[in-house]
Amino acid sequence: MSPAQTSVWIILGYLGLLIALGIYTSRKFKGTASDYFLASRGIGWFLLVMSLFGTTMTAFALIGSTGESFKAGVGVYGMMASSSGIVHSAVFFLVGIKLWAFGARHGYVTQIQFFRDRFESDKLGIILFPVLVGLVIPYLLIGVMGAGVTIENVTGGAFPSLFAGGGVGPTAAKAGAIPYWLGSGGICLVVLVYVFLGGVRGAAWANAFQTLVFIVLGIVTFFVISSELGGMKHATDQVVEMNPHSLRRTVRADDPLTRYNESKKFFDAKLVEWHKQPKSKKGPIPVAPQKPHSMTQLHFLTYLLIPLSVGMFPHLFQHWLTAKSAKSFKPAVILHPLLIMLVWVPCVMLGIWATSAMFGDPPKPVIPWGQGNPNAVLGQMVAVLTKGGGTGILPGLLTAGVLAAIMSSLDSQFLCIGSIFANDIVAHYLGHDRVSDRQKVVYGRVFVILIVVVTYLLSLQRPGSVFTLAVWCFSGFSGLFPLVFASIYWKRVTKAGAYACVIVMAAVWCWLFAQSGYGAKREFLFLGMMPVATILAASTLALIVVSLMTSPPGEKTLAKFFKS
Amino acid sequence: MKKLVYGLIILLAILHQDFWLWDSQYLVFDIVPIGLAYHAGISLAAALLWIAAIKYCWPDDVELLEEEIMHESDAAGGAR
Numbered sequence: 356m357s358p359a360q361t362s363v364w365i366i367l368g369y370l371g372l373l374i375a376l377g378i379y380t381s382r383k384f385k386g387t388a389s390d391y392f393l394a395s396r397g398i399g400w401f402l403l404v405m406s407l408f409g410t411t412m413t414a415f416a417l418i419g420s421t422g423e424s425f426k427a428g429v430g431v432y433g434m435m436a437s438s439s440g441i442v443h444s445a446v447f448f449l450v451g452i453k454l455w456a457f458g459a460r461h462g463y464v465t466q467i468q469f470f471r472d473r474f475e476s477d478k479l480g481i482i483l484f485p486v487l488v489g490l491v492i493p494y495l496l497i498g499v500m501g502a503g504v505t506i507e508n509v510t511g512g513a514f515p516s517l518f519a520g521g522g523v524g525p526t527a528a529k530a531g532a533i534p535y536w537l538g539s540g541g542i543c544l545v546v547l548v549y550v551f552l553g554g555v556r557g558a559a560w561a562n563a564f565q566t567l568v569f570i571v572l573g574i575v576t577f578f579v580i581s582s583e584l585g586g587m588k589h590a591t592d593q594v595v596e597m598n599p600h601s602l603r604r605t606v607r608a609d610d611p612l613t614r615y616n617e618s619k620k621f622f623d624a625k626l627v628e629w630h631k632q633p634k635s636k637k638g639p640i641p642v643a644p645q646k647p648h649s650m651t652q653l654h655f656l657t658y659l660l661i662p663l664s665v666g667m668f669p670h671l672f673q674h675w676l677t678a679k680s681a682k683s684f685k686p687a688v689i690l691h692p693l694l695i696m697l698v699w700v701p702c703v704m705l706g707i708w709a710t711s712a713m714f715g716d717p718p719k720p721v722i723p724w725g726q727g728n729p730n731a732v733l734g735q736m737v738a739v740l741t742k743g744g745g746t747g748i749l750p751g752l753l754t755a756g757v758l759a760a761i762m763s764s765l766d767s768q769f770l771c772i773g774s775i776f777a778n779d780i781v782a783h784y785l786g787h788d789r790v791s792d793r794q795k796v797v798y799g800r801v802f803v804i805l806i807v808v809v810t811y812l813l814s815l816q817r818p819g820s821v822f823t824l825a826v827w828c829f830s831g832f833s834g835l836f837p838l839v840f841a842s843i844y845w846k847r848v849t850k851a852g853a854y855a856c857v858i859v860m861a862a863v864w865c866w867l868f869a870q871s872g873y874g875a876k877r878e879f880l881f882l883g884m885m886p887v888a889t890i891l892a893a894s895t896l897a898l899i900v901v902s903l904m905t906s907p908p909g910e911k912t913l914a915k916f917f918k919s
Numbered sequence: 920m921k922k923l924v925y926g927l928i929i930l931l932a933i934l935h936q937d938f939w940l941w942d943s944q945y946l947v948f949d950i951v952p953i954g955l956a957y958h959a960g961i962s963l964a965a966a967l968l969w970i971a972a973i974k975y976c977w978p979d980d981v982e983l984l985e986e987e988i989m990h991e992s993d994a995a996g997g998a999r
Contacts, residue, residue, distance in 0.1 A: 429954040437958035440965040587950045602952040605942040681981045689969045696962040
């Protein structure tokens with residue numbers, strides 16, 4: 356058996372283990388919709404810590420952070436990780452606990468139920484439904500694409516008689532590699548199976564298991580790769596020598612910019628070759644490498660607003676409601692920044708090292724010059740550097756770790772989309788007493804399958820980088836943060852203010868997304884700031900101004916949510 | 920105490936904007952760039968501050984509600 360085939364069997368074994376876990380948790384299923392969607396509100400602190408962390412850490416955390424630090428350097432950690440340690444926990448503390456309390460008191464299952472009740476508006480759900488589902492789809496895409504790319508990169512050479520490989524540019528695959536379409540499709544299927552079997556309890560158990568797996572294997576990857584690179588100091592020394600700008604947030608005039616210059620030479624040669632090709636044989640025109648540039652203060656500062664998105668993630672809302680008690684939140688609030696650090700610091704170091712890592716004799720770059728796909732960096736490092744032992748065991752295990760991070764988010768997202776559809780659309784409009792628990796679960800599952808098929812088809816188009824997609828998706832959710840915050844802490848917020856907030860957020864988001872060439876301009880800034888700053892400012896302003904211009908909510912509603 | 924804890928959290932958010940390290944290439948233990956080590960420190964400080972927040976700023980109304988729900992649950996025969 357070749358090393359690549361061993362890796363494939365390990366990945367398959369891991370996926371089989373997850374299905375077995377789904378079967379085990381399905382035995383605890385009580386058959387009610389509340390149990391399927393909320394685990395009967397009985398999740399203890401450990402599963403809550405793991406599921407909240409596992410859900411917020413996606414392909415974005417492992418693949419995206421490695422890829423982005425490879426591209427933009429060390430500043431990525433401050434922009435997304437340490438900021439999340441402050442903001443995520445703040446949101447769990449200030450928003451999550453309160454929403455758990457409202458959910459426990461009034462029996463909410465979804466976010467939309469809470470907002471409908473809080474704003475005394477049935478139609479608010481009609482507006483929120485497409486907005487939330489529309490924003491979850493790019494989030495799903497992040498996971499599905501990340502899974503396909505990772506599997507394809509690690510399994511190169513496994514089954515050359517079955518898969519020919521090929522392609523050009525960033526989407527090129529090695530001969531014998533499990534193709535992107537099969538890898539991403541397979542992962543969707545496995546997640547669907549264990550979510551269908553165990554509901555949110557199955558997802559929480561799988562999250563806990565997978566979070567432990569990806570933390571442990573992420574750390575193992577870090578040490579194995581740093582050892583293969585000749586030690587941490589040697590790996591860093593190579594960066595100092597070749598690409599020192601990756602170690603800071605500025606680019607100096609005398610920086611050697613080795614990767615950029617070599618990639619530029621590679622690109623120029625490719626371009627000459629491309630021009631020589633006859634028209635009928637021409638593939639897509641090669642993409643020029645981006646010249647490194649300094650990170651601006653404003654860009655960094657406005658990134659701090661992105662993690663506010665967790666306050667409006669529907670799947671996180673659902674996890675909050677599963678908590679057995681408010682006390683279950685305490686360890687989650689404290690441990691979250693530490694767990695983020697544990698996962699992100701190694702990934703960012705790996706991304707920085709990847710810029711300058713060399714191997715073999717004569718030395719070749721681990722990530723080839725001209726590599727244009729940051730999503731592939733982690734997978735390539737694992738594939739190139741851990742095959743030294745020749746068994747393929749380590750690459751297989753490490754890939755399982757990356758997939759664990761991806762699947763621990765996908766499962767909650769699948770489940771929450773089903774829950775929203777079954778509860779907020781079907782049961783809400785047909786009447787909760789006319790739709791049985793069993794029917795709710797079935798409707799939820801059918802809708803999830805539909806969304807997964809749409810997401811999968813979209814993922815085959817490979818729309819943009821994992822990081823860019825995630826940032827746009829998070830920006831939309833952050834733009835809705837004023838809605839949830841005001842609903843908890845501001846008595847004067849009104850139904851009209853809530854509508855204005857959602858509509859303005861959607862309008863400004865769409866407008867800015869169009870300005871960015873629908874995500875094509877990967878480093879798009881508006882007025883030098885992250886688009887989220889404008890979206891959030893506009894939605895907050897709309898919420899406040901319109902609320903103050905309209906009649907305050909009824910006394911009954913205020914008494915329900917503001918018992919002093 | 921509550922105000923002090925919230926004040927420290929805001930201070931931490933301000934310290935997050937480490938403009939004084941923007942151009943520094945200093946390596947901690949010759950390995951970790953200072954821009955990364957500093958922000959790892961921010962993550963540690965955040966965890967410590969959240970311990971303080973839970974101790975001094977825990978919402979009392981949620982505790983009361985929890986007790987209320989427990990009583991109701993007991994009254995209903997333990998079913999939730």
